[in-house]
Amino acid sequence: xxxxxxxxxxxxxxxxxxxxxxxxxxxxxxxxxxxxxxxxxxxxxxxxxxxxxxxxxxxxxxxxxxxxxxxxxxxxxxxxxxxxxxxxxxxxxxxxxxxxxxxxxxxxxxxxxxxxxxxxxxxxxxxxxxxxxxxxxxxxxxxxxxxxxxxxxxxxxxxxxxxxxxxxxxxxxxxxxxxxxxxxxxxxxxxxxxxxxxxxxxxxxxxxxxxxxxxxxxxxxxxxxxxxxxxxxxxxxxxxxxxxxxxxxxxxxxxxxxxxxxxxxxxxxxxxxxxxxxxxxxxxxxxxxxxxxxxxxxxxxxxxxxxxxxxxxxxxxxxxxxxxxxxxxxxxxxxxxxxxxxxxxxxxxxxxxxxxxxxxxxxxxxxxxxxxxxxxxxxxxxxxxxxxxxxxxxxxxxxxxxxxxxxx
Numbered sequence: 001x002x003x004x005x006x007x008x009x010x011x012x013x014x015x016x017x018x019x020x021x022x023x024x025x026x027x028x029x030x031x032x033x034x035x036x037x038x039x040x041x042x043x044x045x046x047x048x049x050x051x052x053x054x055x056x057x058x059x060x061x062x063x064x065x066x067x068x069x070x071x072x073x074x075x076x077x078x079x080x081x082x083x084x085x086x087x088x089x090x091x092x093x094x095x096x097x098x099x100x101x102x103x104x105x106x107x108x109x110x111x112x113x114x115x116x117x118x119x120x121x122x123x124x125x126x127x128x129x130x131x132x133x134x135x136x137x138x139x140x141x142x143x144x145x146x147x148x149x150x151x152x153x154x155x156x157x158x159x160x161x162x163x164x165x166x167x168x169x170x171x172x173x174x175x176x177x178x179x180x181x182x183x184x185x186x187x188x189x190x191x192x193x194x195x196x197x198x199x200x201x202x203x204x205x206x207x208x209x210x211x212x213x214x215x216x217x218x219x220x221x222x223x224x225x226x227x228x229x230x231x232x233x234x235x236x237x238x239x240x241x242x243x244x245x246x247x248x249x250x251x252x253x254x255x256x257x258x259x260x261x262x263x264x265x266x267x268x269x270x271x272x273x274x275x276x277x278x279x280x281x282x283x284x285x286x287x288x289x290x291x292x293x294x295x296x297x298x299x300x301x302x303x304x305x306x307x308x309x310x311x312x313x314x315x316x317x318x319x320x321x322x323x324x325x326x327x328x329x330x331x332x333x334x335x336x337x338x339x340x341x342x343x344x345x346x347x348x349x350x351x352x353x354x355x356x357x358x359x360x361x362x363x364x365x366x367x368x369x370x371x372x373x374x375x376x377x378x379x380x381x382x383x384x385x386x387x388x389x390x391x392x393x394x395x396x397x398x399x400x401x402x403x404x405x406x407x408x
Contacts (some may be wrong), residue, residue, distance in 0.1 A: 006059055009034075024066040026054060036062040038069055042078065049079055053184055056177055094137035098130055100175040107174075121167065128153065128164055138175040143186035208335030211343035214239065216395035217329060226326035233292050234306035235320055239336045240285040240388050242358050244271060249314040254301025261286060262377075270360060277360045280381035282388030340387060348386065354379045 004020040012018060012034075018026045023039040036051035051057060051065045069079050105122055112118050132149050133141060146168055153161035165187075172185035209217060218239065221232055238248045247265050256263050265277040281289070292305055298312075308315045320333045331339075337359055344355040357376045 004059060009054065009059060020059075020063070022066065022070070024051075024062060026062075036065075038066045040069070040073060042073055047080060053176075056173075056184070094139060095175065095180040096134065097136050097138045097141060097171065098134040100138045100178075100180055101125055101130070101134075101171045103178070104171050104174040124160065124164060125167060128160070129168060133168075138172065139181040141172065141181075146186065207331045208338035208342075209329065209331040211339045211347070213395075214336070214339055214343075214391055215393050218391055219395060220327060221323065224323065224327055227323040229291070229295055230306055230308075231315065231319055231323060233288050233295075234315055235323060235333070237285060237288045237292075237306070238320070238333065239340075240282060240288065240384070240391060241279050242337055242340045242384070242387070243277075243279060243360075244337075245317055245320060245333055247277070249306065249317070249320075251305040252301060253296075253303050253305055256281075256289065256305065258286070258289070261381075272360070275375075278375060278377060280377060280384055282381075282385045284388030284392045285384075287392075343387065343390070344383065347390075348383065350383045351379070354383055358383060 004018060004026060009018075009026065012026070012028055015028050015030045017037075018028070020026065025037050025039065026034055027037050028034050034054035036054060036057055038049045038051055040047055040049060049069060051062050051069075054062075057065070072079050072082070101122075105118070108121070109118050112121075129149055133145060136145070146165070149168070150161045150165060153164070169185035169187050172181065175181045176184045218236055221227075221236060224232070227235075234248060238245065241248070241263065243265070247269055250269055251263065251265070255265065261281045263279040263281055265279065267273050267276050270277050289305070296303065297307055304312070304314055306315055307313065308319065317333070323329075324331060324333065341355060341359060344350050344358075345352075354376050358380050
């Protein structure tokens, strides 16, 4: 069939050895793992030399490595013996798991959107992983070690165990790419043990309030003494606009255009970081902003809309959650986005893409997104206006359904 191509490689499904020429081949095993192998003749013996996983070594790089290995063989160098010597050298000054974790953490620090995320990532390792694996050579850690670390957490804190599994895998893959260990993370073996233990591998859903209960909750929120005026207004504004907590907590007055009734969230603060997210403001949301103006502490476009207890400091995530806990409401702040989405599906005729756009979700295939040039602002304005009227209506009222546009 000739040489391999990137397109052909992506389509390979069956186990086997797929030739690229001059001894280079892609080996696909029964589990679906793919690795590059160079078959050579050295001193009358046929030998296979691994070049690396296809998930980290591209076709172009595999060919380059194969060419370098052939050059060494022609000059009389035994690549296999050379590798063994390098491994022995590394072993004498072997990197520990902690060393590899520190390197990856420093590398990722430039990509994380907040210092808080970086601290959470590292603190979880310090508490649960490093006491057991920190001083071990990273080259020697296998699936049994990973399973032993996570075993006690699997049934008690499955979400924590799931995140730690991902972080350990990232560290071991980092070590593999940088030559500290010969293999990638034993992810498949750990997942198999996970399934045998009866632990669900999918993420758990956020606890959400039934959409029919949202008006009653907002009525109680306005009357409660469990939160201050700023926190109550911030939480209500979040529910009415369907945004994420960080987008709300860092909102400034300069992002609000009262004449056009829109709030423009900079793309740097959105989850996808693709484009600015323009949020149409309903009458209910504008009413909350009127209340917020009354406890505004300082002028200027950079002033926070919902300022924390300390001047010029935003509200904390926990500050928004505390009223829910004190009022014994069985949901989390993020769950109100689920309330809105379920309401849109069950109580309105709004098209799916409009509801998803209100949540700033990336939906549809890459081709669909390439052709979709509209931000559906007018349709989102209508849907959020209806959501706002519902939210401030009397509890247990009938829901006004949106009429589905012609042709939908």
